[in-house]
Amino acid sequence: MSTDYKPSELLICLASRLMEDGSTAFIGTGVPMLAASLAQKTHAPSLVPVFEFGGTGAQLDKLPLAVGDMRTFHRAVAASGICDIMETSQRGFIEYGFLGGAQIDPYGNLNTTVIGPDHAHPKVRLPGSGGANDVASLCWRIIAIMRHDKHRFVERVDFNTSPGYIDGPGARERAGLPRGTGPYRVVTSLGVMGYDEATCRMKLLALNPGVTVEQVLDNTGFDLPVADELQVNPPPTDHELQLLREQIDPDGLYR
């Protein structure tokens, strides 16, 4: 165990540990790419990373810089196209979907489109959905990876780009989204959140090393219940850090 690590490195390790061996994971830009690579090199050698522009089952030797680049299909089992990947997700083959966002609300709805109340005249124009709405709609379990602060953890997202539980139990199914899908975990710089089965609202499951419950609540803009058996996430191991620094991201793009 190490205490000498960056917050981003902890985030990558936590996301990586959620990636199961032998599962399929839809990988978006950034932290999920590093986490998938780390998972393949540690506990999940047969993780199948899926990238939206067609890369399936790549062996992630070099860090991809874009979801369609060569590294997303390095020694992959297939290099197809976006319709194939989205249709594969729609048929139910993709277990985990990893997403980031500028805002998240208690129901796990994510905003990557605009900040501000008026879509036609936004305060900040963000990139838009990209594949995020598709991932959030079609993968079985959605894992959001976020920096944890009050501006990001809001009672209501300014724009619901990618649906979580929308406004409560049954809302996804009523909207027409596939049954049994939805938000699963939120991995942040402060801890790991899950969702209450009865209310579909976010709750705190685990703290990152050195973080207090008060710190999490102070940085969350909505009421966040705390699990009865609150866990503490183990810090990155020396092995995880070594892999990250020497093999996965030697250029330090994410440090």
Add this chain to the structure above:
Amino acid sequence: MSSNKSSVPIVARGEAPLLQPIDIDGMRDHFRAKSKALVDKRMTEEQAIERFVHSGDYLGIELYGTVRCPMSLTRALVRSSVEGLRMAGQGVHEADLLIASGKFEAIDVTYIGQEVYGVSSVLRRAVESGQIKRVVEWSNGAISWRFKAAAMGVPFIPARVMLGSDTFKYSAAQAIQCPFTGQTICLLPALFLDVGMIHVSRADKYGNCQIDGVSGFAGEMARASKRLLISAEQIVDEDQIRERPDRTLIPYYMVDAVVEAPFGSWPGEMAGAYERDEEHYRMFVKATKSAEATQDYMRQWVYGLPDHAALLEKVGTQRLEALRIDRGDAS
């Protein structure tokens, strides 16, 4: 808003207008009239843009980020006199150049950003200032399936995305109760393009095209395009294409122009051929943070260069060669 001609119950409607009308029979007429003759379609970027792109057109460009984007065609378009364009924005680098040129009035947007380097400052300025008059939201899956519907020659395609989201609300999609299952399903309107631009690994002079690596949405978009401009890393002999017809994604009769453009995706990458020019791209991302520096970049790297050959000369052989991938090392 159009009247509901169907007896199938509409559950929800996106509020945004269709930026491009759906005309499935018009598309059939167009393709019937389009020449299937095996003729040499080689020309320059400037000729391709001049002949086939008109002011007011709806334009689509493949692929994404800085990967296999038709950058030489994009620069020629930026330098041309056409204006008032509409676009399906599912790119990054080429979209930034086109938006910065002020040629676009309306965008069906999915994602325009710099991936690992964050948001697109060019898009931010254009949308926040109102320079782009209309922004309609879609997901990547939705836009790709809209091309697929057009490729199928049908007016829409059903899908299980965008439902329950603001992405739906600010789109032109509709949701219905499925007449077979009773479930709510999203209907994505077909997206027919006036012009499509695609950069491929190799093509012959007639326009038969092959792509190495992921095919993105090239197959669907090519089939959704009334006029299709192809740039290719390499023009190869027809025999080489015919030896491997299983590799041909786009047959010649869809294609109007074939432009030979080595390093045609620069500063982006090309699978198996060359890497992204990271140094240049970082410089571009930094420059676009201010409107003035963006226009300086545009003057230096787009407006100030007459053609693709001049660009390659400016980048320099040594730099370009350093980006090349050894064939043995290709992904």
